Amino acid sequence: MNLAINGLVQRFTDPDGRRPPATVLDGLNLTTGDIQALVLVGPSGGGKSTLLRILAGLDVSTSGTVAFDGVPLPRDEKALQGYRRTVATVFQAYNLFPHLTAMQNLLLPLVHVHGLTEPEALERVREPLERFGLTAHAYKRPAELSGGQKQRIAILRALVVQPSRLFLDEPTSALDPEMTGEVLEMIGELKALGTQFVLVTHEMGFARKVADEIAFIVDGSVGAHAPAADFLDRCTDPRIRLFLDRTLHA
Amino acid sequence: MPRWLAYTLVLALLAAGGAWAFASLDMNWNWGLVWEYRAAFVRGWWMTVALSLASLLTSSLFGIIAAVMLRSRFTFAQAVARVYVELIRGTPLLVQLLIGWYVIAAALRVGSDQRYLVGVLVLSLFSGAYMAEIFRGGLDAIPRTQLDSARAIGLTPWQTLRLVVLPQAVRIVLPAVAGQLVSLVKDSSLLSVISIAEFTFNARNVNSATYSTLESYLPLAVGYLALTLPLSALSRWLERRFRYEAA
Ligand SMILES: Nc1ncnc2c1ncn2[C@@H]1O[C@H](COP(=O)(O)OP(=O)(O)O)[C@@H](O)[C@H]1O
Numbered sequence: 001m002n003l004a005i006n007g008l009v010q011r012f013t014d015p016d017g018r019r020p021p022a023t024v025l026d027g028l029n030l031t032t033g034d035i036q037a038l039v040l041v042g043p044s045g046g047g048k049s050t051l052l053r054i055l056a057g058l059d060v061s062t063s064g065t066v067a068f069d070g071v072p073l074p075r076d077e078k079a080l081q082g083y084r085r086t087v088a089t090v091f092q093a094y095n096l097f098p099h100l101t102a103m104q105n106l107l108l109p110l111v112h113v114h115g116l117t118e119p120e121a122l123e124r125v126r127e128p129l130e131r132f133g134l135t136a137h138a139y140k141r142p143a144e145l146s147g148g149q150k151q152r153i154a155i156l157r158a159l160v161v162q163p164s165r166l167f168l169d170e171p172t173s174a175l176d177p178e179m180t181g182e183v184l185e186m187i188g189e190l191k192a193l194g195t196q197f198v199l200v201t202h203e204m205g206f207a208r209k210v211a212d213e214i215a216f217i218v219d220g221s222v223g224a225h226a227p228a229a230d231f232l233d234r235c236t237d238p239r240i241r242l243f244l245d246r247t248l249h250a
Numbered sequence: 251m252p253r254w255l256a257y258t259l260v261l262a263l264l265a266a267g268g269a270w271a272f273a274s275l276d277m278n279w280n281w282g283l284v285w286e287y288r289a290a291f292v293r294g295w296w297m298t299v300a301l302s303l304a305s306l307l308t309s310s311l312f313g314i315i316a317a318v319m320l321r322s323r324f325t326f327a328q329a330v331a332r333v334y335v336e337l338i339r340g341t342p343l344l345v346q347l348l349i350g351w352y353v354i355a356a357a358l359r360v361g362s363d364q365r366y367l368v369g370v371l372v373l374s375l376f377s378g379a380y381m382a383e384i385f386r387g388g389l390d391a392i393p394r395t396q397l398d399s400a401r402a403i404g405l406t407p408w409q410t411l412r413l414v415v416l417p418q419a420v421r422i423v424l425p426a427v428a429g430q431l432v433s434l435v436k437d438s439s440l441l442s443v444i445s446i447a448e449f450t451f452n453a454r455n456v457n458s459a460t461y462s463t464l465e466s467y468l469p470l471a472v473g474y475l476a477l478t479l480p481l482s483a484l485s486r487w488l489e490r491r492f493r494y495e496a497a
């Protein structure tokens with residue numbers, strides 16, 4: 001994917017008018033090469049989630065443009081709904097619907113959004129469930145799954161609709177360390193499978209492994225942007241070095 | 251102490267107390283005369299069942315509309331719903347029925363053959379104000395993150411309501427709705443003040459005809475319990491049945 005972001009502004013106005021409007025993205029620019037995986041890093045509150053929500057078609061920016069492979073993102077809700085059906089998003093937590101089993105969670109978008117029959121949908125999820133070692137958990141409710149299993153089912157649900165791109169917002173930050181590994185491993189396999197994705201993460205070691213390019217988002221704009229190895233090893237910006245040292249030794 | 255023993259003991263104590271109270275009254279029971287009127291009891295009981303069910307349906311509708319308005323972004327809709335809920339919950343049903351029938355229905359020239367309709371309507375408005383808070387709680391219990399998830403997988407707002415929000419909200423509110431039906435059954439007895447021939451109204455007529463107060467009203471208590479006890483049990487069962495942790 002070639003991602004081109006130009007002058008992206010996101011300003012939130014308080015509906016009650018008690019607080020002044022907050023400019024969360026402040027004219028952000030970013031142009032990537034033709035890459036498979038983009039990783040966004042940066043300090044908390046810098047605007048990574050806000051940016052990812054716009055890329056995923058969940059929010060509309062105040063102004064500015066975003067284009068994937070030269071195709072600009074629409075701005076009206078109807079067209080955005082269509083766009084969301086071609087991509088997939090995984091949040092930090094609470095992705096699954098608690099009243100449905102893991103299997104029903106997987107089938108829901110296939111049947112109700114993508115028009116598969118139930119047998120077709122079952123056939124579609126059978127092999128991926130097996131490959132990621134989740135078959136034994138398919139008929140459990142989210143409450144009966146561990147945090148890691150829930151996130152893996154959520155990633156699987158995103159995957160089986162065969163999206164053109166995946167957006168992942170800190171998919172491991174709500175997990176215990178021992179479960180982080182299994183989720184990262186799964187994302188690593190996505191990379192091997194050729195899936196295109198944009199990932200927000202604080203796992204620098206993992207970013208080095210999967211990222212083609214890394215963008216450092218701070219104070220609502222891009223503080224630095226480079227191929228993964230350059231960014232991690234040769235970056236001299238003291239702000240970023242400080243951030244990297246902190247995250248690597250956390 | 252095992253549960254059955256506890257219940258048996260409580261009921262036995264209650265029966266003993268009742269027996270003692272009635273014995274000290276030195277009653278001359280007159281069940282024979284009241285038995286002649288058994289058809290009136292049965293008719294009234296069924297009328298109470300019908301009125302309660304009709305009011306449950308209508309008040310669910312009022313409750314859902316008011317709950318959605320309470321959560322609406324539009325201040326005016328919010329205000330309308332809030333005033334409705336507070337006015338209704340802050341005044342006695344008796345007053346609402348009298349105003350509804352003798353003032354509003356009279357002003358609208360509603361015929362006296364329509365009193366059942368008006369009765370159900372007022373009772374539904376009354377119960378709907380309580381239902382509104384029940385449904386609002388049910389809707390509030392669905393976290394925003396799930397609405398985000400639903401949007402992210404491409405569901406339309408209508409699909410989100412049908413596949414995500416309602417199935418969960420209904421489970422959450424069902425026990426409370428069953429509890430509200432218990433209240434409706436008892437509250438419907440007030441419809442007698444506008445001469446609706448439900449259970450209480452008929453029992454009162456039997457009393458005036460036979461001058462056997464307790465013989466007229468004791469079956470009334472039993473008849474209401476026959477409705478409310480199973481409903482309470484249902485409410486408790488639903489609560490256990492649908493209790494699961496949010497994930
Ligand atoms: N809907 C919103 N309304 C107001 N402020 C918001 C909203 N969403 C995010 N923000 C603010 O925007 C800033 C950036 O948030 P976010 O994009 O979540 O950062 P990050 O994901 O990098 O931690 C934060 O200060 C946050 O409080």
Ligand SMILES: [Mg+2]
Binds near residue numbers: 050170
């Ligand atoms: Mg974030």
